[in-house]
Amino acid sequence: MPELPEVETVKRGLAPVMEGRAFAHVRLNRADIRFPFPDNFIERLQGVILERLSRRAKFLVAELSSGETLLMHLGMSGSFIVGNKRAGQNPKHDHVVFTMSGADNPLIIYNDPRRFGFMELLEAGDLGRMADLGPEPLSNNFSGPALFDKLTNKKAPIKSALLDQRVVAGLGNIYVCEALFGAHISPLRLSNTLSEDECELLSAEIKTTLKLAIEAGGSTLQDFAAVDGALGYFQHRFKVYDHKGDDCPTKTCAGTISRIKQSGRSSFYCDKCQK
Numbered sequence: 001m002p003e004l005p006e007v008e009t010v011k012r013g014l015a016p017v018m019e020g021r022a023f024a025h026v027r028l029n030r031a032d033i034r035f036p037f038p039d040n041f042i043e044r045l046q047g048v049i050l051e052r053l054s055r056r057a058k059f060l061v062a063e064l065s066s067g068e069t070l071l072m073h074l075g076m077s078g079s080f081i082v083g084n085k086r087a088g089q090n091p092k093h094d095h096v097v098f099t100m101s102g103a104d105n106p107l108i109i110y111n112d113p114r115r116f117g118f119m120e121l122l123e124a125g126d127l128g129r130m131a132d133l134g135p136e137p138l139s140n141n142f143s144g145p146a147l148f149d150k151l152t153n154k155k156a157p158i159k160s161a162l163l164d165q166r167v168v169a170g171l172g173n174i175y176v177c178e179a180l181f182g183a184h185i186s187p188l189r190l191s192n193t194l195s196e197d198e199c200e201l202l203s204a205e206i207k208t209t210l211k212l213a214i215e216a217g218g219s220t221l222q223d224f225a226a227v228d229g230a231l232g233y234f235q236h237r238f239k240v241y242d243h244k245g246d247d248c249p250t251k252t253c254a255g256t257i258s259r260i261k262q263s264g265r266s267s268f269y270c271d272k273c274q275k
């Protein structure tokens with residue numbers, strides 16, 4: 001599933017071919033993906049300029065010259081194909097085709113086999129699904145003290161709290177596991193037992209983990225742009241995620257990575273060095 005770093009990479013890949021250009025043509029190959037497309041979706045986009053593409057949590061946010069905002073979410077399996085160069089995506093899952101203006105008329109195809117992604121149009125001033133999001137993890141609004149404030153009244157395990165988009169926006173299962181490992185905090189710890197120092201360390205680990213993944217995505221992006229033109233997926237090397245039974249990567253620790261279920265999702269951690 002694309003997480004924040006993947007979505008950031010997609011944004012960086014799409015911005016150069018979409019920003020400042022109009023939607024010359026929009027084609028929908030079905031009436032819905034996860035949700036129905038908005039009323040008059042095609043008419044509300046064609047001829048409209050995409051002024052700025054940004055990311056908020058795992059949303060791609062396109063500000064339009066019409067005053068509306070196009071919100072796009074990749075769901076579980078969404079990806080964009082730029083310029084019709086595929087990385088194995090089956091064309092039968094191409095759901096949206098944007099042709100952007102300009103001499104080269106770039107094609108931007110949205111492909112999504114499982115169809116958990118969606119696109120929505122927000123009127124000016126409407127934040128829609130972004131209204132309740134907590135701070136962006138890479139922004140200055142997210143810090144040790146800010147995290148401590150959010151956790152101090154929460155009894156849920158820290159793993160669940162970090163997946164709560166109101167606590168911090170855009171974190172998913174993989175990077176929560178990785179950041180908790182980096183901070184030596186067990187996913188089972190109750191949120192309100194974390195000290196201010198631990199919150200400081202944890203917020204720093206969240207930022208570092210995401211930044212490294214975005215850098216890795218940047219290098220992947222160059223490959224994708226050059227070779228495949230497909231954006232949405234790449235494999236990072238994870239320390240604990242999906243490493244059940246492996247030796248703990250902490251040099252001084254002789255522990256083994258365990259997998260447990262929390263709220264129906266897998267947590268990977270080392271019970272020797274994560275307390």
Ligand SMILES: [Zn+2]
Pocket residue numbers: 248249250253254255256270271272273274
């Ligand atoms: Zn360990």
